[in-house]
Amino acid sequence: MPVLKRIWHNYVLRRILRAIFVIWVVATAVFFMVRLLPGNPVQVYINQQIAQYGVSYQDAAASAASYFSFDPQTPILVQYLNYMLGLLHGDMGMSIATRGVSVTHLIAEYLPWTLFSVGIGILIAIVVGLFLGMVMAYRRGGAIDHGVTAIGSFLHAIPNYLMAIIIVVIGGALLGLFDVGSMRGTVTPGIDPSYGLAWVQDIFYHASLPILTYVLTTVGTWALIMKSSTTQILGEDYVTVARARGLNDMWIRTNYVGRNAILPMVAQIATTAGFVVGGAIFVEQTFKYDGIGVTLYSALQTRDYTVLQGILLVLTATVVFANLIADLLYSVLDPRIRTDETGA
Amino acid sequence: MSAASAETAGLPVEPVTAKRSYRGGGLLTQLTRSPSGFAGLILVVVIVGVSLIAPIFVEAPSADVNLIWTPPSSAHLLGTNGSGEDILKLVLRGGTTVIFVGFGAAALTTAIAIVMGSLAAYFRGRFDAIALQITDIVMTIPTIVLLAVLGAFFQLNSPVALAALLGAFTWPVLMRSIRAQVLSLKEREFVEAARLLDLGTMRVVFVEIVPNMASYILINFIIAITNAIYALVGLYLLGLAPMAGSNWAIMINDAWTSGAMFNPNAMSYIFSPVAAIILLQLGLIMLSRSLEEILNPRLRDR
Numbered sequence: 001m002p003v004l005k006r007i008w009h010n011y012v013l014r015r016i017l018r019a020i021f022v023i024w025v026v027a028t029a030v031f032f033m034v035r036l037l038p039g040n041p042v043q044v045y046i047n048q049q050i051a052q053y054g055v056s057y058q059d060a061a062a063s064a065a066s067y068f069s070f071d072p073q074t075p076i077l078v079q080y081l082n083y084m085l086g087l088l089h090g091d092m093g094m095s096i097a098t099r100g101v102s103v104t105h106l107i108a109e110y111l112p113w114t115l116f117s118v119g120i121g122i123l124i125a126i127v128v129g130l131f132l133g134m135v136m137a138y139r140r141g142g143a144i145d146h147g148v149t150a151i152g153s154f155l156h157a158i159p160n161y162l163m164a165i166i167i168v169v170i171g172g173a174l175l176g177l178f179d180v181g182s183m184r185g186t187v188t189p190g191i192d193p194s195y196g197l198a199w200v201q202d203i204f205y206h207a208s209l210p211i212l213t214y215v216l217t218t219v220g221t222w223a224l225i226m227k228s229s230t231t232q233i234l235g236e237d238y239v240t241v242a243r244a245r246g247l248n249d250m251w252i253r254t255n256y257v258g259r260n261a262i263l264p265m266v267a268q269i270a271t272t273a274g275f276v277v278g279g280a281i282f283v284e285q286t287f288k289y290d291g292i293g294v295t296l297y298s299a300l301q302t303r304d305y306t307v308l309q310g311i312l313l314v315l316t317a318t319v320v321f322a323n324l325i326a327d328l329l330y331s332v333l334d335p336r337i338r339t340d341e342t343g344a
Numbered sequence: 345m346s347a348a349s350a351e352t353a354g355l356p357v358e359p360v361t362a363k364r365s366y367r368g369g370g371l372l373t374q375l376t377r378s379p380s381g382f383a384g385l386i387l388v389v390v391i392v393g394v395s396l397i398a399p400i401f402v403e404a405p406s407a408d409v410n411l412i413w414t415p416p417s418s419a420h421l422l423g424t425n426g427s428g429e430d431i432l433k434l435v436l437r438g439g440t441t442v443i444f445v446g447f448g449a450a451a452l453t454t455a456i457a458i459v460m461g462s463l464a465a466y467f468r469g470r471f472d473a474i475a476l477q478i479t480d481i482v483m484t485i486p487t488i489v490l491l492a493v494l495g496a497f498f499q500l501n502s503p504v505a506l507a508a509l510l511g512a513f514t515w516p517v518l519m520r521s522i523r524a525q526v527l528s529l530k531e532r533e534f535v536e537a538a539r540l541l542d543l544g545t546m547r548v549v550f551v552e553i554v555p556n557m558a559s560y561i562l563i564n565f566i567i568a569i570t571n572a573i574y575a576l577v578g579l580y581l582l583g584l585a586p587m588a589g590s591n592w593a594i595m596i597n598d599a600w601t602s603g604a605m606f607n608p609n610a611m612s613y614i615f616s617p618v619a620a621i622i623l624l625q626l627g628l629i630m631l632s633r634s635l636e637e638i639l640n641p642r643l644r645d646r
Contacts, residue, residue, distance in 0.1 A: 018477075018480070022480055022481050022484055025481050026481060026484060026485055029481075030485075033493075033494075034493070150380075153380075153626065153629055153630060153633065154626060156629060157570075157622055157625040157626035157628075157629050158622050158625070159574045159577060159578065159621070159622075159625070161577075161578055161581055162577075162596075162618050162621065162622065165596070165600065165605075165614070165618065166618065168605060169605040169611075169614060169615075172605075173605045173606050174611075278487060278489050279578075281489065281492060281578075281582070282578045282581060282582065285581075285582060286581075296489065296492070297492075297582065300492065300493065300584075308493060311489075312485070312489060312490070312493070315489060316484050316485055319484050320484055323484075
């Protein structure tokens with residue numbers, strides 16, 4: 001069956017199948033991990049009722065039974081099959097702790113804010129970092145090189161959540177540069193997209209501190225990577241030849257050096273994005289920015305199984321697809337990767 | 345081809361017969377010559393040293409209701425916190441857990457990466473495929489998120505459990521690069537010779553091949569420490585790690601939740617542990633960067 005064999009050995013197809021397999025394994029692992037660990041949402045709710053309102057255990061349990069559609073006594077395999085069947089239909093189930101809200105709805109409401117703030121943060125950091133890195137490579141040993149290297153190392157050493165704390169304490173409380181209280185949340189209540197420009201201004205106002213945190217903590221790393229990458233390219237023969245041909249300096253800088261220096265960083269962007277989204281839990285919690293991090297944190301507190309599963313699944317899928325796209329891009333850019341894969 | 349891939353893997357291409365003792369001595373000398381590397385080394389040694397020794401010589405500060413939130417004075421150089429405890433003593437004694445967990449988790453993660461990576465590359469075949477698949481999966485799960493989930497569910501009361509948890513999920517990246525290096529190293533003549541001498545697989549892999557990557561492993565061990573400390577302090581700040589006892593991360597959490605940022609007298613309570621953690625991270629990063637420059641001459645400016 002040469003045709004079937006060719007299909008099986010198709011790089012793109014194999015890569016996509018592997019991505020789907022990884023997502024399935026992670027979804028399954030998360031499903032069981034979350035359930036096999038101590039405490040369940042009903043228990044948490046009962047404890048809360050007893051602690052807050054001083055009701056008896058029987059009353060709390062009865063109220064829990066009427067409140068939750070979730071029954072912890074259902075066999076775990078049945079729960080798993082239901083979950084998987086739902087996933088095939090693109091349905092991640094209903095939130096357990098918040099009645100009447102689907103997990104998809106929750107994620108669709110909060111994830112965009114995280115992606116927005118993290119995305120803008122990474123974008124600014126990369127653009128500034130690439131520029132600084134190229135300047136550093138061209139002026140090696142100069143004041144800019146040493147200064148940016150020192151500051152970049154220092155900023156890289158500060159974990160992003162500590163940076164968030166420093167920004168709030170120094171900028172907000174000590175210097176009074178901004179009013180941290182009014183910047184909480186993702187948007188000022190009452191302002192919606194119909195306000196147009198005012199709405200855009202408002203969401204940037206609320207996202208500015210998280211964005212600042214992401215930019216400050218990652219820009220130095222990008223600059224250093226870009227510097228070493230550019231330094232390497234500058235030594236290549238084709239750059240020397242381009243210079244010898246008397247090409248315009250600006251043209252060499254953008255088309256010969258810049259383009260080739262950026263190439264190896266494509267995969268790095270995918271990994272960094274995953275890391276920053278993970279770190280967003282800490283940062284969002286500090287600024288009380290209502291993104292997926294805050295949602296995850298509250299789901300942890302209430303042991304909201306379905307929401308936890310959903311968030312982890314979506315984050316995993318995002319990383320898997322980012323890697324998939326990076327891999328496919330590379331296989332187009334560098335055909336050796338395709339042949340390596342089938343040869344192994 | 346094998347030489348080219350060795351270079352892309354960042355291996356120092358040098359005769360393997362070079363005596364290791366000579367190289368080790370040279371490393372320290374070279375490190376003291378690079379200003380940032382030397383500064384990093386001093387920072388790390390001082391902070392780790394103080395954190396390990398302080399619990400023996402500095403007695404635990406006692407709570408005193410008459411000394412709540414006092415500003416820095418000669419009796420209390422950094423002032424006192426909300427329970428009247430001396431902040432300087434807390435900072436001096438507060439590094440032990442952080443450093444222990446950081447180093448422990450890094451050691452575990454490096455060990456897993458070395459064993460899995462070198463064996464996968466050495467055996468290839470099905471074992472390699474399975475190992476790579478596991479790596480893919482572990483690498484995909486957002487580590488911080490997973491740790492937050494596990495930290496919240498498990499009652500992680502011992503530093504050992506914390507270190508094990510952190511170490512168990514962070515090895516894939518290093519495993520992949522070690523695998524890539526062993527792939528090229530195992531084609532070299534000295535491995536062939538060792539194999540022909542029938543020295544046994546374990547001996548060939550862990551005595552003949554792995555020591556060639558010692559410097560690379562050292563650098564990654566240091567980087568792994570910074571990552572573990574990042575995750576650990578983050579877990580504490582979210583309140584997902586046990587709040588018993590006292591360490592830098594618990595101090596920050598305590599200062600933050602008790603609203604210390606709006607109290608001018610409490611600035612030293614929140615900033616001292618923050619500074620301690622940042623300085624330790626900075627020292628480790630400077631150390632790893634200089635080591636990288638020394639051991640990988642291609643990174644030096646041309």
